Amino acid sequence: MDIENLERLIRGRRSIRQWKKDEVPDELLKKAVELATWAPNGGNYQGWRFIIVKSKETVEKLANAVQSVADRIASWPEAISWQEDVKRYQKNASFFRNAPACIGVFASEYQSPMDRVLVARESFDPEAREILGFRRSAPTAIQSAAAAITTMLLVFHGMGLGAVWLVSPIQAKKEVEAILKVPPSMNLICLAAVGYPAESPRRDRKPVEEVMEFDY
Numbered sequence: 001m002d003i004e005n006l007e008r009l010i011r012g013r014r015s016i017r018q019w020k021k022d023e024v025p026d027e028l029l030k031k032a033v034e035l036a037t038w039a040p041n042g043g044n045y046q047g048w049r050f051i052i053v054k055s056k057e058t059v060e061k062l063a064n065a066v067q068s069v070a071d072r073i074a075s076w077p078e079a080i081s082w083q084e085d086v087k088r089y090q091k092n093a094s095f096f097r098n099a100p101a102c103i104g105v106f107a108s109e110y111q112s113p114m115d116r117v118l119v120a121r122e123s124f125d126p127e128a129r130e131i132l133g134f135r136r137s138a139p140t141a142i143q144s145a146a147a148a149i150t151t152m153l154l155v156f157h158g159m160g161l162g163a164v165w166l167v168s169p170i171q172a173k174k175e176v177e178a179i180l181k182v183p184p185s186m187n188l189i190c191l192a193a194v195g196y197p198a199e200s201p202r203r204d205r206k207p208v209e210e211v212m213e214f215d216y
Contacts (some may be wrong), residue, residue, distance in 0.1 A: 009158055014203065016121055017095055019195030023054075026099045028159055029194070033103070036152035039064040042140035047108040051180050056099050063097035065175035066168055070094070073171070078161065093168055099193035103175065105149055107123025107188040130180065152192065162197030166190055168202040 001009075033050045042049070045088070047147055052057055070093035073079065077136050079086045096102060116136060121128035156163040169191045176188050 009154060013154060013157040014162070014201045016195075016197045016199060016201070017164055017193075018197070018199040019036040019099055019151065019162065019193075020198045022100065022196045024161065026052075028161065029054075029101060029103070030153050031161070032155040032161075032194075033143055035155045036148040039144070039147035039151040041144035041147060042110055043112055044111050045076070045140075045144070047110050047141055048145050049106045049108075049182075049186050051104040051182070052101060053104065053180070059099060060097055062102060062169065062176060063094035065075075065172040067094035069172045069175070070168070078118075080190050085113050089168075096164070096191065096193035098168055100195035101193070103152070103192045103194065104180050104182070105145055105189045106182055106193065107145045107189050109187070110140045110144070110186050112140065141187075142189065149190060149192060156194055160196070161194055162199075163192050163194040165192055 014057075029052050033052070036050070037046065037048070041045070053062070070090045074086050074090040115132070118128045118132040118135070120133050123129075153165060155165050167190055170188060173188045176182075182188070
């Protein structure tokens with residue numbers, strides 16, 4: 001693929017939140033996950049796991065679990081300070097219940113050799129504790145899974161499908177993991193909802209000059 005086609009693919013992808021009712025073929029879902037596993041990952045540990053959900057009943061359970069937690073948070077008195085934003089979030093928390101398919105993305109913990117050294121020293125060495133805190137602020141497992149998810153979304157777009165990266169399900173982590181029978185060694189990173197798009201959103205990006213600088 002030349003850079004022009006790659007640029008067109010990247011610039012054309014959008015988060016899709018409305019889908020046609022058409023079923024997504026298993027082979028397309030499998031291919032997207034397969035290509036996602038070629039994303040860069042820390043230490044090549046490949047600690048990710050993908051659960052493809054096509055059962056309407058299970059998608060509904062996932063959506064209900066996420067909505068339940070969103071409703072509970074919105075009911076707390078502290079939510080009054082951000083009432084308008086909270087209500088909007090609450091209203092949209094489970095829109096993915098209409099998706100033809102959802103993919104649960106999970107990852108096991110990863111500990112590099114450097115992490116092991118730091119963990120061994122953190123109880124008595126302030127510097128080791130500080131450095132370990134730096135590393136924990138952006139865990140390798142999260143970065144690796146994020147790379148895989150990004151790849152998967154681009155593949156879906158290239159297939160003519162529309163997907164959205166769902167972070168809100170993390171608030172119902174316990175419930176989602178129970179519904180999908182995830183082993184204790186795996187942690188929910190996100191859900192991705194996918195189907196044939198029934199919308200064409202247009203959202204621009206900030207000019208690159210606003211988010212980039214050179215340090216010569």
